[in-house]
Amino acid sequence: MAQKRSAFDLSKCARSNILQLQPYCCARDDYKDDGSNVLLDANENAYGPGLALNSEGALEESTVNGHSTGSSKPEIDFLGLNRYPDPHQIELKKLFCNFRNAHTHTQKNLGPENLFVGVGSDEAIDALLRCFCIPGKDKILTCPPTYGMYSVSAHVNDVGIVKVPLDVENGFQLQPEKINETLAADPSIKMAYICSPGNPTANLIRKEDIQKILEHPTWNGVVVVDEAYIDFAPEGSSLAEWATEWPNLVVMQTLSKAFGLAGIRLGVAFTSPEIALLLNSLKAPYNISSPTSALAIAALSPTNMAVMSKYRNQIVAQRERMLKELPKIPGVGRFLGGHDANFLLVELLDKPASEGGKPSNAIATGAYEPWQRNVEWLYGSGVRSWDARDVCESPLVRRRKLRSSCMS
Incomplete structure (x- = not known):
């Protein structure tokens, strides 16, 4: 069917600054998540939602002294969704x-x-x-x-x-x-x-x-x-x-x-x-x-806030562990920034610090690529000068892969 004729010209009708935009994208655009990937690009909570869930992922009733309160369970009125x-x-x-x-x-x-x-x-x-x-x-x-x-x-x-x-x-x-x-x-x-x-x-x-x-x-x-x-x-x-x-x-x-x-x-x-x-x-x-x-x-709710606090404390404990363990890896340099989030910013060096190693974006990029392939370390929309040194911690981080990448 022939295209209908119209005086419409998108390039002249739309705002010029909008025409120059690129759609927001992230590393997950290039991956189909089958549930087995280790997703760290968005600094989410890898332990899961701060909700009281049972082993099957269903919401549990809140109990006090053995009596159900139900206060922690979302009250979604399905009949009211109209x-x-x-x-x-x-x-x-x-x-x-x-x-x-x-x-x-x-x-x-x-x-x-x-x-x-x-x-x-x-x-x-x-x-x-x-x-x-x-x-x-x-x-x-x-x-x-x-x-x-x-x-x-x-x-x-x-x-x-x-x-x-x-x-x-x-x-x-x-x-x-x-x-x-x-x-x-x-x-x-x-x-x-x-x-x-x-x-x-x-x-x-x-x-x-x-x-x-x-x-x-x-x-x-x-x-x-x-x-x-x-x-x-x-x-x-x-x-x-x-x-x-x-x-x-x-x-x-x-x-x-x-x-x-x-x-x-x-x-x-x-x-x-x-x-x-x-x-x-x-x-x-x-x-x-x-x-x-x-x-x-x-x-x-109090019950679910307790769950959130538990997961947060576990993440903070893992962060402290990373602070102790990462410096043991040859090729890992200084911690930059602070220790107040669920990720860390570190330098990757061109050789061990004991041998006079200096920060290297090339090494950081080289470490990023095998993580991407082997551990599904999804990192963000491309490797940039700051992001290349941004190591996100998680209970699922595989330190062995990190050691291998930094030493190769």
Whole structure:
């Protein structure tokens, strides 16, 4: 059949910045997961979801003194799936607030009015851009090496990107003085994205450095702190409750990492009631599905929080083991960044350190390829200079393969 004629020209109709985009991809695009792969590219919880499950993977009833409570089991109303979900998610927001009201950084309490709930943290990243940045005019500030979706979302929204790199020699910490100078010089920068613990640097950003940016005397903008990995950091590290103190602070979190619930796509942003109102006004009306909400509420129950804590402690123990064992392997250099996430950033050397070995991206790439073939070590969308040294820990890591790769 002959193609129908039309005056339509996609290259002239679509936005030019969208035409230049490449679809978001990851290493899993090249693999069919049959359930046997060791998947470490997205830093998920390899122990599984933070839910009380039996040996067959079914949800168990919660029991207290031998009596079933059922409080930890998601209450999914299958007969109610013909109805749209709750657009406000007040119950879920209250549970998140109770979880984060630690009173470590303030005596004020977070409430549902301080929250935006989205489809993963990525929805919050995009919503903030649409809320504060005028396409083709405004900019954001990022601190590389950092999470790639800040830049991806900025490109989608036709928003410029200004970069102030992390201080490599100082443990990948912020450079607050340089950031503040940059913000003062360019009023078109509306947001500064800070990843803490960093991805791929695994270190917490110093609270006092974040405060210096929040206290900028002239910059009229928003500081966004991404705490996706915060539950692997020391207790009390989260700055979520600081949203009650600072009108220009947003703290993003997710259930994808420590909670092991990446599959339900649930993220939150803690912020001032005024910013939360804007974000909730521009989101899709029913962005959180009923099953997602039910699973998230169950995950925040005492029984399932205990499961999450157990898995988190096991991951932290494995992280400490990796810190001890990796230096024994010839060709493994310094640990860079920090020890506050569920992965580690290390140098791979061109020869053993005892023989004067120096960091080598060629060796890192050479180690990556056999992992990819032999252990299904899925690593990310290509090997880049930072990512090539990013070794993700898991209870399933096969140290023998790592030793072989580094010594060959």
